[in-house]
Amino acid sequence: MSSWIHVAPLVLLVGGGLFIMLADVFAKERPELATVTSVALGVSGCVSLAALVSGVAPQTPAFLTSYLAVDKMALFFDVVICTGAALSTLLAGGYLREHGYERGEFYVLTLFSAFGAMVLARSVDLLSLFVGLETMSLGVYALVAFRRASARAVEGAMKYFLLGSFAAAILLFGSALLYAATGHTDYAGIAEGIAAGADPRLVLAGMLLVVVGLTFKVSAVPFHMWTPDAYEGAMTPATTFMSVAVKAAAFAVFLRVLVVAFGDPMSMSEASGWPPALAALAALSMVYGNFAAVSQQNIKRMLAYSSIAHAGYVLVGVVAVFRVGDEAISAVLFYLLAYTVSNALALGSLILMGSKGREAVSYDDLRGVGRRHPMAALPFVIGVLSLMGFPPTAGFFGKYYVFNAAVHSGGGMVWLALLGVLSSAVGAYYYLRVIVVMFMKEPEKGQVLAVPMRSGYVVTALSIAGLAVMELGLMPGWFLDLAVQAAQQLVA
Amino acid sequence: MLSVYLPVFLLLAVAALVAILMFTLTSVLGPKKPTPEKLLPYESGSNTTGASHLRLSVKFYLTAILFVVFDIEAVFLYPWGSMFRELGWFGFVEMLGFLTILAVTLVYAWKKGALEWET
Numbered sequence A: 001m002s003s004w005i006h007v008a009p010l011v012l013l014v015g016g017g018l019f020i021m022l023a024d025v026f027a028k029e030r031p032e033l034a035t036v037t038s039v040a041l042g043v044s045g046c047v048s049l050a051a052l053v054s055g056v057a058p059q060t061p062a063f064l065t066s067y068l069a070v071d072k073m074a075l076f077f078d079v080v081i082c083t084g085a086a087l088s089t090l091l092a093g094g095y096l097r098e099h100g101y102e103r104g105e106f107y108v109l110t111l112f113s114a115f116g117a118m119v120l121a122r123s124v125d126l127l128s129l130f131v132g133l134e135t136m137s138l139g140v141y142a143l144v145a146f147r148r149a150s151a152r153a154v155e156g157a158m159k160y161f162l163l164g165s166f167a168a169a170i171l172l173f174g175s176a177l178l179y180a181a182t183g184h185t186d187y188a189g190i191a192e193g194i195a196a197g198a199d200p201r202l203v204l205a206g207m208l209l210v211v212v213g214l215t216f217k218v219s220a221v222p223f224h225m226w227t228p229d230a231y232e233g234a235m236t237p238a239t240t241f242m243s244v245a246v247k248a249a250a251f252a253v254f255l256r257v258l259v260v261a262f263g264d265p266m267s268m269s270e271a272s273g274w275p276p277a278l279a280a281l282a283a284l285s286m287v288y289g290n291f292a293a294v295s296q297q298n299i300k301r302m303l304a305y306s307s308i309a310h311a312g313y314v315l316v317g318v319v320a321v322f323r324v325g326d327e328a329i330s331a332v333l334f335y336l337l338a339y340t341v342s343n344a345l346a347l348g349s350l351i352l353m354g355s356k357g358r359e360a361v362s363y364d365d366l367r368g369v370g371r372r373h374p375m376a377a378l379p380f381v382i383g384v385l386s387l388m389g390f391p392p393t394a395g396f397f398g399k400y401y402v403f404n405a406a407v408h409s410g411g412g413m414v415w416l417a418l419l420g421v422l423s424s425a426v427g428a429y430y431y432l433r434v435i436v437v438m439f440m441k442e443p444e445k446g447q448v449l450a451v452p453m454r455s456g457y458v459v460t461a462l463s464i465a466g467l468a469v470m471e472l473g474l475m476p477g478w479f480l481d482l483a484v485q486a487a488q489q490l491v492a
Numbered sequence B: 001m002l003s004v005y006l007p008v009f010l011l012l013a014v015a016a017l018v019a020i021l022m023f024t025l026t027s028v029l030g031p032k033k034p035t036p037e038k039l040l041p042y043e044s045g046s047n048t049t050g051a052s053h054l055r056l057s058v059k060f061y062l063t064a065i066l067f068v069v070f071d072i073e074a075v076f077l078y079p080w081g082s083m084f085r086e087l088g089w090f091g092f093v094e095m096l097g098f099l100t101i102l103a104v105t106l107v108y109a110w111k112k113g114a115l116e117w118e119t
Helices: A008-026 A033-054 A072-099 A105-121 A126-144 A151-182 A187-195 A200-218 A226-233 A236-261 A274-294 A299-352 A374-388 A394-409 A412-440 A456-474 A477-491 B002-029 B060-082 B084-112
Strands: none
Touching (some): A033 A072, A072 A105, A072 A236, A072 A477, A105 A126, A126 A151, A126 A200, A126 A236, A151 A187, A200 A236, A226 A236, A236 A299, A274 A299, A299 A374, A299 A412, A299 A456, A299 A477, A394 A456
């Protein structure tokens, strides 16, 4: 039994997805699909967490392990992705019903997309990487276009789809070059090929193309163009899913590719490898994301630019891998977990503060919400403080570990960490501005007020996310320990 | 190794050159005397009537998508069938899982009305 526990979460999600499809078309009354979906995701997350904590040794057959990793990092990312997807589903349970978009497809797409994300996070071969990436992305494209009568949704989905296809093509081209250079598609084989003296020009070109394809998915500058439109056009629960689960999976595969395939001295050198390129992307993302977020009038767009900035922070940790291996990896893992719950909390309370026809999306909608409906505003405050990196929330330790890893790397990385701290100070401005608007501004006369909705689903999601944010902020040790174990296993 | 392909590249280059040359020469040397008849999309066809921006029903896309899905299924079945004995029970179970997933999809598409032409 224990031999299959490492792939049980994947099987569970596929089974759950098929069940929901059938339930959707055969049920006489409107079924509670949000409950079923979030339970399926929650159970898979718990199975992974149990396997991670108990440290049960995998005995999975070789036909699987040559494509999918069965290590602690895979399990850690299962937990992150399932948490993000389950929270999005719970939020959708309230949002879709309130705004009249209740359709079973949303849950099916989310489940299969989460499955793709989990495959992506455990891929150890360029082939399974691509299959996972496409399974995840196709679901998300459809999720963005879910409100198909809305021009904004279709525009966002179209941009995301076209640019995403190009990014996938670039990634494939890079994979082809790597295969041409080394004769392998699995990461370990690529590393062997590089060590055996593959043509460094081909390897470099292939590596850069693969990195570009992946940076697109994490929405780092300059491959971020689709992010604000797609995040704004998508319904808020779908935005939540995209910003947490998709991003986490993309970073997981980033770590695996860089550590396993390009961990050789040549590829990791500061002169001719990935560290300088990724460091530049990290710096650009942090600075651009934070400054662009300042001038936004729409909260979802502001959070989209802030997610670009957060991709920059995580990239700082990814770059630090070339010097302080497992410390940097564990920092990235912890950051992604913290970001998942914080962002779900912020976007979730944005959902809670609106109701049918009166969705809260702009700063003006939020004027005085904190005084009129303090309980609806509270989760937003906690989420935003965590995104800002304010102690004692999850975001504080996420940032702390990442920048700490950068400082320990020494050299130019110290400057990168400094830039990160400075740009998060810019971030504090626009995060605090929302809080100021909510508590210290009064709505203008004649303005249509956003009225909070009532939904057990949304309240449940916010309670879970809020507790997780505080738990990770007050007692980060337990999850950090799991992240460290996962990181050490990957590096070893 | 690339030298094997040299004739191919040469042919490509010559073909591109000839095409570019032809088009350039006709546009530079050719006489241009446009008349309303010559500017029509189909010079000797019937005249167009009405607006060209018609809205067409695109219900073919569902059929096309379903065709692709089940075409892939057939493509998968052929190599599996030819390797059936070598793959044994393992291959049988794998293929059973694949077909189950597709069967569920078909039931779903059917119940959703994707197979109805007149809706």
